[in-house]
Amino acid sequence: MEVRKARVSLAGRLILDDIEFALRPGEFCGLIGSNGSGKTTLLRTILGFVSPESGRVMLGGGKRAAIGYVPQKFALDPLMPLRARDLVELGLDGARFGIPLPSRARRAKVDAMLQAVEADSFADQRIGRLSGGQQQRVLIAHALIRRPRLLLLDEPLANLDIRSVAGIVALLRRLSREFQTAVLLSAHDMNPLLSAMDRIVYLAHGRAATGSTQAVVRTEVLSRLYGFRIDVIRVHGRILVVAADPAGEALATLGGDPASVVQIP
Numbered sequence: 001m002e003v004r005k006a007r008v009s010l011a012g013r014l015i016l017d018d019i020e021f022a023l024r025p026g027e028f029c030g031l032i033g034s035n036g037s038g039k040t041t042l043l044r045t046i047l048g049f050v051s052p053e054s055g056r057v058m059l060g061g062g063k064r065a066a067i068g069y070v071p072q073k074f075a076l077d078p079l080m081p082l083r084a085r086d087l088v089e090l091g092l093d094g095a096r097f098g099i100p101l102p103s104r105a106r107r108a109k110v111d112a113m114l115q116a117v118e119a120d121s122f123a124d125q126r127i128g129r130l131s132g133g134q135q136q137r138v139l140i141a142h143a144l145i146r147r148p149r150l151l152l153l154d155e156p157l158a159n160l161d162i163r164s165v166a167g168i169v170a171l172l173r174r175l176s177r178e179f180q181t182a183v184l185l186s187a188h189d190m191n192p193l194l195s196a197m198d199r200i201v202y203l204a205h206g207r208a209a210t211g212s213t214q215a216v217v218r219t220e221v222l223s224r225l226y227g228f229r230i231d232v233i234r235v236h237g238r239i240l241v242v243a244a245d246p247a248g249e250a251l252a253t254l255g256g257d258p259a260s261v262v263q264i265p
């Protein structure tokens with residue numbers, strides 16, 4: 001997948017400009033940015049729900065059907081009579097028309113996918129009754145069952161406890177390699193992804209800095225991206241991105257919210 005010089009406006013407002021990066025099969029990429037930085041808009045552009053006003057998104061094989069998508073968290077009603085395995089099976093049908101697979105073959109595919117995401121022990125429970133981490137596993141299985149070449153996930157780690165976060169990141173890291181699926185995962189905190197990311201796309205001010213974490217998450221690079229002085233501080237294996245002068249005028253251009261550029265554990 002390749003995003004080339006994409007420029008995206010919504011309702012006449014420029015949201016993303018000059019975004020450029022590529023993902024190869026099996027690569028794990030973090031799409032990092034504070035709230036409102038345009039992560040969802042970029043994912044929706046890749047999916048084809050939003051058209052860039054200039055630039056383009058190129059997909060290997062040219063097929064949007066080859067993209068798996070886990071949307072931002074939505075509430076699943078505990079009373080909804082849908083089991084985890086039913087949701088995974090629904091992923092089989094996607095854009096497929098014509099004669100469905102025989103039921104035994106469907107069942108085998110669903111079982112294999114549930115196993116791959118380690119969800120077999122709760123496969124027959126209602127989806128709305130599962131924990132956040134378990135639901136994410138099921139949504140990932142739903143998105144991966146047709147073996148897409150690219151998997152997009154919008155803030156899949158939000159509202160999960162630390163152990164579930166680590167489990168989901170490790171799972172996605174493993175599956176991206178096993179299935180040779182490129183993974184693009186959006187998050188406002190890069191820290192849980194540091195050991196997994198091959199590449200980072202860091203969004204701020206509608207622009208992106210991309211490359212390895214080492215190359216991108218540096219004081220000079222992020223200061224240039226934000227347009228004012230940013231300090232990147234590494235402490236206890238974590239990275240904090242801090243506005244050097246939170247009271248500075250430059251922050252007004254970011255929406256005036258110092259918290260939006262400070263990543264606190």
Ligand SMILES: Nc1ncnc2c1ncn2[C@@H]1O[C@H](COP(=O)(O)OP(=O)(O)OP(=O)(O)O)[C@@H](O)[C@H]1O
Binds near residue numbers: 011035036037038042
């Ligand atoms: N349909 C729309 N029309 C106009 N502006 C929009 C629309 N959708 C989003 N925006 C604006 O675009 C900007 C980027 O939003 P987006 O949802 O892509 O950010 P995000 O990084 O995913 O943030 P969050 O983590 O809060 O969802 C925001 O300022 C938002 O208000």
